[in-house]
Amino acid sequence: MPQKFKVVVTRQLIDEAQKLLEDVSDLDVVQWPSEDQPAERSWLLDNAQGASGLLVMLSDKVDQELLDAAGNDLKVIASFSVGTDHVDTAVLRKRNIRLGYTPTALTDAVADLTIMLTLMAQRRGGEAIGKVIKGEWPKMPWSPLLMTGPQIGGSTVGFLGFGRIGQATLKRFIPFGIKRARYLTSKPGQPAKEDHFGLLKEGKIPIEPAQNWEQLARESDVVIIGCALTPDTKHLVGKDFLAKMKKTAVLVNIARGPVVDTDALVAALDKEAIFGAGLDVIENEPNIPADHPILKQPRCVLVPHIGSATIETREQMATESVKNLLAGLKGEAMVNEVQL
Amino acid sequence: MPQKFKVVVTRQLIDEAQKLLEDVSDLDVVQWPSEDQPAERSWLLDNAQGASGLLVMLSDKVDQELLDAAGNDLKVIASFSVGTDHVDTAVLRKRNIRLGYTPTALTDAVADLTIMLTLMAQRRGGEAIGKVIKGEWPKMPWSPLLMTGPQIGGSTVGFLGFGRIGQATLKRFIPFGIKRARYLTSKPGQPAKEDHFGLLKEGKIPIEPAQNWEQLARESDVVIIGCALTPDTKHLVGKDFLAKMKKTAVLVNIARGPVVDTDALVAALDKEAIFGAGLDVIENEPNIPADHPILKQPRCVLVPHIGSATIETREQMATESVKNLLAGLKGEAMVNEVQL
Numbered sequence: 001m002p003q004k005f006k007v008v009v010t011r012q013l014i015d016e017a018q019k020l021l022e023d024v025s026d027l028d029v030v031q032w033p034s035e036d037q038p039a040e041r042s043w044l045l046d047n048a049q050g051a052s053g054l055l056v057m058l059s060d061k062v063d064q065e066l067l068d069a070a071g072n073d074l075k076v077i078a079s080f081s082v083g084t085d086h087v088d089t090a091v092l093r094k095r096n097i098r099l100g101y102t103p104t105a106l107t108d109a110v111a112d113l114t115i116m117l118t119l120m121a122q123r124r125g126g127e128a129i130g131k132v133i134k135g136e137w138p139k140m141p142w143s144p145l146l147m148t149g150p151q152i153g154g155s156t157v158g159f160l161g162f163g164r165i166g167q168a169t170l171k172r173f174i175p176f177g178i179k180r181a182r183y184l185t186s187k188p189g190q191p192a193k194e195d196h197f198g199l200l201k202e203g204k205i206p207i208e209p210a211q212n213w214e215q216l217a218r219e220s221d222v223v224i225i226g227c228a229l230t231p232d233t234k235h236l237v238g239k240d241f242l243a244k245m246k247k248t249a250v251l252v253n254i255a256r257g258p259v260v261d262t263d264a265l266v267a268a269l270d271k272e273a274i275f276g277a278g279l280d281v282i283e284n285e286p287n288i289p290a291d292h293p294i295l296k297q298p299r300c301v302l303v304p305h306i307g308s309a310t311i312e313t314r315e316q317m318a319t320e321s322v323k324n325l326l327a328g329l330k331g332e333a334m335v336n337e338v339q340l
Numbered sequence: 341m342p343q344k345f346k347v348v349v350t351r352q353l354i355d356e357a358q359k360l361l362e363d364v365s366d367l368d369v370v371q372w373p374s375e376d377q378p379a380e381r382s383w384l385l386d387n388a389q390g391a392s393g394l395l396v397m398l399s400d401k402v403d404q405e406l407l408d409a410a411g412n413d414l415k416v417i418a419s420f421s422v423g424t425d426h427v428d429t430a431v432l433r434k435r436n437i438r439l440g441y442t443p444t445a446l447t448d449a450v451a452d453l454t455i456m457l458t459l460m461a462q463r464r465g466g467e468a469i470g471k472v473i474k475g476e477w478p479k480m481p482w483s484p485l486l487m488t489g490p491q492i493g494g495s496t497v498g499f500l501g502f503g504r505i506g507q508a509t510l511k512r513f514i515p516f517g518i519k520r521a522r523y524l525t526s527k528p529g530q531p532a533k534e535d536h537f538g539l540l541k542e543g544k545i546p547i548e549p550a551q552n553w554e555q556l557a558r559e560s561d562v563v564i565i566g567c568a569l570t571p572d573t574k575h576l577v578g579k580d581f582l583a584k585m586k587k588t589a590v591l592v593n594i595a596r597g598p599v600v601d602t603d604a605l606v607a608a609l610d611k612e613a614i615f616g617a618g619l620d621v622i623e624n625e626p627n628i629p630a631d632h633p634i635l636k637q638p639r640c641v642l643v644p645h646i647g648s649a650t651i652e653t654r655e656q657m658a659t660e661s662v663k664n665l666l667a668g669l670k671g672e673a674m675v676n677e678v679q680l
Binding site: 011014035036037057058059108109112113115116120122123125129131132134137138140144146147148151153171174176248285286287288289290303306309311312313317 | 625
């Protein structure tokens with residue numbers, strides 16, 4: 001690099017990524033000192049001045065105010081995130097600033113968690129743990145139907161949204177002996193545009209588009225929500241959808257909370273209209289107090305948005321963020337760049 | 341059938357099995373009236389008299405006393421179970437009474453649960469649910485390593501015991517991107533006798549015998565216990581085994597509790613010598629009170645022996661038990677018979 005670039009990084013990074021950053025001799029790195037706590041806004045605004053690049057977290061708002069504080073040298077924002085809701089892309093476009101992000105790193109970690117949540121919803125994982133923790137096991141006489149749930153083998157799995165994560169999940173489901181997959185994308189009834197892992201081509205089981213959400217709800221033993229949140233998908237899984245689901249079916253949401261109408265889900269679980277649910281996300285997260293009605297449902301498992309929370313994935317996201325930052329400074333190709 | 345056989349059944353059975361039993365016109369069926377509660381011993385002894393067959397649960401002891409109460413017409417015991425620890429097989433052999441059981445029905449259900457427990461141990465499932473239930477989510481600031489665990493992709497999975505359930509588990513693990521499997525049977529270093537699902541032949545990943553338990557403990561990122569309980573396997577996973585495991589590895593027990601030394605496991609979790617554990621079984625189950633030390637370990641998940649607890653599997657076990665009973669009466673081949 002011909003000149004010394006100032007870059008601001010809003011976290012301490014994980015081993016390899018931190019090393020990658022420190023090994024570049026032509027950088028003047030200003031870095032928030034904590035690994036756990038988000039950077040204070042005032043610190044970021046004060047330090048952004050004169051920066052050529054910013055490496056930011058989901059918790060850092062990238063807006064007009066920040067860009068003004070940075071000034072005219074700013075060339076690149078590298079966001080350590082899959083989503084870019086925290087970034088005002090219109091302002092970046094106007095100023096010709098590039099935006100890197102890390103959307104592909106987390107596919108496997110999220111697909112793994114989707115399998116975990118599906119099995120927990122079917123096999124009553126939360127309820128089972130709860131009974132043992134409360135000391136109820138000694139008083140549970142064995143009976144043939146004690147703590148039974150539906151089995152994944154032979155089931156139809158329905159995907160709301162069928163991108164990379166949905167397909168990675170389906171790939172994992174196949175050796176569990178599922179019978180069929182249905183998917184609904186923004187173009188109902190049409191074949192999926194991409195076949196990320198060759199599953200459609202391989203044809204081990206029928207993998208077919210649903211004609212509409214009603215068909216997907218009606219036929220599925222497992223419904224996996226893996227779609228983006230848009231005005232069309234907000235509360236797509238509400239009262240009507242849940243009413244069409246089988247009583248033995250489970251719902252799994254690993255996408256965005258507001259795709260599911262939480263009140264409708266609580267009501268469906270209350271009257272046993274569906275068998276159970278597994279949620280990595282929920283409306284109004286993380287503001288879920290201990291008395292939230294969803295937490296009173298023994299057949300619902302809720303984890304705190306840990307889809308991508310593996311050490312390997314977070315390391316890869318950190319490393320890719322640094323690579324995107326450096327590529328932005330040098331005018332080279334990023335690992336993943338948002339087309340503004 | 342030439343004559344009317346008296347049979348005693350110690351539970352109400354599930355739909356299809358109950359129907360199968362009731363449809364046989366030549367049977368005189370005496371049946372315990374509850375689906376949930378085990379038959380009382382005195383009821384069983386009183387009613388056994390003159391029975392040609394007994395369909396019993398794991399909770400019913402089949403011993404000299406019961407056989408004496410039944411008398412000389414008894415031809416068959418059909419046990420609704422995988423194990424036969426509750427049956428005195430020596431006495432059966434002496435009296436030439438056949439014994440049916442249901443060992444194969446539950447392979448898929450147990451393998452499914454093994455995947456669930458593995459992912460929960462890696463992804464901190466119990467801890468994650470606990471934090472949400474306690475209302476801690478709102479106070480958990482996001483950070484790159486928050487709630488992270490190891491990722492299954494790229495890992496080596498080690499199997500202690502490599503029978504049908506272990507191999508069914510491995511089949512499911514392959515599309516998660518595991519790198520290698522190791523197994524230890526009663527003949528260390530020798531290739532597995534059976535290749536139940538063609539995985540060894542297929543060779544998608546290296547699947548190799550371990551030379552000894554030390555090698556398996558040292559190399560595995562996931563250790564799955566799926567062996568029988570014998571004098572050789574009791575406390576096989578104790579202090580020494582756990583000390584050889586990787587700090588990032590998880591232990592999963594879906595076999596029998598006493599294969600693991602619980603005190604040693606608690607000590608290993610306490611000092612973070614391993615990453616976590618997922619248990620379907622434990623020493624002294626079901627007598628695990630709320631203040632049991634294992635329940636204080638946030639990285640350990642314990643469920644109440646629900647390996648085979650799916651509706652489909654329990655229905656199949658019930659149906660097979662009835663078939664075994666009828667086959668025993670008619671002198672025909674059983675679905676699964678213990679060679680006494």
